[in-house]
Amino acid sequence: MNVTEYLKVWADSYKHDLTADILPFWLANGLDRKHGGVYTCLDREGRLMDSTKSVWFQGRFGFVAAYAYNQMERNPEWLEASKSCIDFIEAHCADADGHMYFEVAADGTPLRKRRYVFSECFAAIAMSEYAIASGDKRYAEKALELFKRIQRFLATPGFLEPKYLPALQARGHSITMILINTASRIRAAIDDPVLNTQIDESLDAIRRYFIHPEFKALLEMVGPEGEFIDTCNGRLINPGHCIETAWFILEEARHRGGDKDLTDMALQILDWSWQWGWDEQYGGIINFRDCRNLPVQDYSQDMKFWWPQTEAIIATLYAYQATKDEKYLAMHKQISDWTYAHFPDREHGEWYGYLHRDGTVAQPAKGNIFKGPFHIPRMMIRSYSLCNDICNDIYHEK
């Protein structure tokens, strides 16, 4: 394989798809030019089918639009879109106690609040990325303040109502891993000791609690000391989620100048999770597995969602960058071949989100409260930069 050529073709493809398809689709169909912010519930053709606004996606698109501006091209429309989402968040998305909502109406009227802090995490990375894009340092400070608020919420017993009663004490992979990415995105805009401390704590928790070598797996829910919980939820493996964690860690390892222990841990997670997740029969990364191979109870267990595939594309590029092992480029090709054969909608643009196990489209909407302009454009932006960085490495090594 001519590696440089392979990566250049992909870099061009990522940039083309992002600038000619994905961002135009959401700017034309999703951006709310009346109230600000973004709609995500769009049908196959991009028509609004529900004006409920996801607070996660105000932050996620606020981040992605600024990230594209910072990493790909200085398109003022993208910067404005980012600012629109952030303004909408600041005007409408937090309750009096500072805790953010989960869903609001088109005009920002609060509709639903949940027990998590993911709305805050996405809002924070929107603000820090916008600070980098605009040069307005106040948004970096806001992001940092919000990060400290997240930590305060998490540390205040009872502030976030626990899902389970006290007899079921558990740690979740989701909040542990998202804080790595949240802190590292904010750190790119503003430095503060709480950020590295949080990253260290999360990395330590993943290593000590969530990695279970007896199953060659990273589990989603474990006991307070990492104990294996032998229930349907405790046995759950979410391969795409683990692969996302793997590249968060590879990104951090690179930030630390190629930290070998972190790199090894991340590659271990990637290799194991790929083993669990890659569907030998139909291809693609499957939604869920059970670490004891018992039947998984989530209804979507054998489906192929868009985002695990995008995480695998990023993770295999990071793994190749870290190792120069062509095995990871082969995996990148394998996941890309399957993903690009099944997800993009050649007729109406953007990608389908929800496929059956065999790759047929389960339902053709382009977005809802959980799918919108985040994983796909983030993959394209991140992978575009990775391809270019790796090509530069190769050029300088020669």
Add this chain to the structure above:
Amino acid sequence: MNVTEYLKVWADSYKHDLTADILPFWLANGLDRKHGGVYTCLDREGRLMDSTKSVWFQGRFGFVAAYAYNQMERNPEWLEASKSCIDFIEAHCADADGHMYFEVAADGTPLRKRRYVFSECFAAIAMSEYAIASGDKRYAEKALELFKRIQRFLATPGFLEPKYLPALQARGHSITMILINTASRIRAAIDDPVLNTQIDESLDAIRRYFIHPEFKALLEMVGPEGEFIDTCNGRLINPGHCIETAWFILEEARHRGGDKDLTDMALQILDWSWQWGWDEQYGGIINFRDCRNLPVQDYSQDMKFWWPQTEAIIATLYAYQATKDEKYLAMHKQISDWTYAHFPDREHGEWYGYLHRDGTVAQPAKGNIFKGPFHIPRMMIRSYSLCNDICNDIYHEK
């Protein structure tokens, strides 16, 4: 079609399957002879794969075991199983405020509480059915007391934390319809004006708020005055759920001596919901539709679950009983042919619960927190009695 012969064959089949397959499977594999109550998280072979106990299913199996005893045969093992579930509920399943849990551990330690009163509804019908089976009137009084407690919880603002914030005011079909069945099951054991009043109120709400002729549909969530809510959730049609409501109403119409208005409303709901739900391409009742034919966002939208099929089997028999229109027997045959071709596990007993749209098995477990010994045995018990009742009607008409 020789109607009597057709119905007699089915009556025998229901009785055989219930007594030789379904109840033995759960008594052997689910009943917890150590702590009492029932486990439902069983794999294909019936092995316990999660000892978490569903509080819904303590009531549901408590009801079903006594219902089988009352309607099919006086098997003391069934009566004991019912009592075991009720004892477990009384010993472990209610919080200090009287609100019941959603999940408890094997020994009854509370694990999770939710914002609903379905645990209470199922516990109440277990108690009233057990009262009929055992002759112990105290359990009828307990059921009635619990029913009044449910009404008090529902009427106390803030007691059950609303899912949405005040800006989104909505009525739900689930609680409206379940109260019809809960009240009518309790009424079979003990009479009290609150029961008929609740049934009247629920029937009135279904007629005034949930039935939307402009979509030929009964909707799952509407505004306080029945307003159509044009969101993904507001447009949702759950055909199996509506068909279940149809037979609850047909049962009530028969209880009232063949009330014509109720019968007509129920048949309308059945006919409409069958139109939405029957899958012309693959057969079976599909999980969800959108009343404006937009893409449905629930991941399981195009799957075939066990329970909508069982509701359709009961509803078509009730509809035939009410009308003697052979169209409904043809529908009964149509749904039965598909259901019995795909759901029963000929090798390990009981039924699969979760099929893909085309009828292939999505995952083979026999139970989880939501599937257990309820819809299938209830269908067999109810349909056995219906077949016999209809045959008696025919015999006496001749």
